[in-house]
Amino acid sequence: MTYKQLSQLKPELFKRRCGIHPQTFAQMVDVQRPELDRTGKRGGQCKLRVEDQLLVVLEYWREYRTQFHIATTWGLSESAVCRLIQKVESRLIKSGKFRLPGKKHLYQNASTWSVWAVDVTESPIERPQKNSDATTAARKSGIR
Numbered sequence: 001m002t003y004k005q006l007s008q009l010k011p012e013l014f015k016r017r018c019g020i021h022p023q024t025f026a027q028m029v030d031v032q033r034p035e036l037d038r039t040g041k042r043g044g045q046c047k048l049r050v051e052d053q054l055l056v057v058l059e060y061w062r063e064y065r066t067q068f069h070i071a072t073t074w075g076l077s078e079s080a081v082c083r084l085i086q087k088v089e090s091r092l093i094k095s096g097k098f099r100l101p102g103k104k105h106l107y108q109n110a111s112t113w114s115v116w117a118v119d120v121t122e123s124p125i126e127r128p129q130k131n132s133d134a135t136t137a138a139r140k141s142g143i144r
Contacts, residue, residue, distance in 0.1 A: 003051035018055065019062040028054055031095045032088060046084070047075065056081060057088040 006014060014022050029051055036050045046053060056074055059065065060081070067081045074081075092098045 001055075003049065003055055006055070018058050020058065025051075025054070027097065028092065031097065032091055035087065035091055046080070053084055054088060057085050060085055 011022050032054055033050050036053050060070055068078050071078045071081045
């Protein structure tokens with residue numbers, strides 16, 4: 001499904017399909033455009049627009065499909081999908097806008113502690129002793 005088709009969807013359905021809001025998608029496209037838009041430049045040209053290239057990467061992240069399956073869906077080679085994923089990931093990390101908080105940041109916000117004390121002492125189980133006097137055997141004559 002290309003970006004032209006996805007842009008017709010409501011924002012809720014867009015997020016459901018891609019995993020991100022349309023506004024976030026637009027910000028990602030703005031970050032990616034200088035590097036991925038190669039029209040008029042020397043070297044290999046990608047068959048897809050910048051928006052579609054980003055959709056390829058989002059599809060890889062969201063659906064965990066193999067690069068071979070994504071390549072056959074979009075009409076690309078498997079190596080082109082691999083290079084595209086690496087380019088987009090590195091560009092998004094370099095921009096700094098889409099980074100996840102680090103471990104230190106998460107630990108700073110987790111200052112609320114709760115302590116639970118559980119009594120796990122062993123207590124003996126009350127059960128009959130294993131000797132012949134304590135157990136009563138049923139008599140055959142008593143069974144009808």
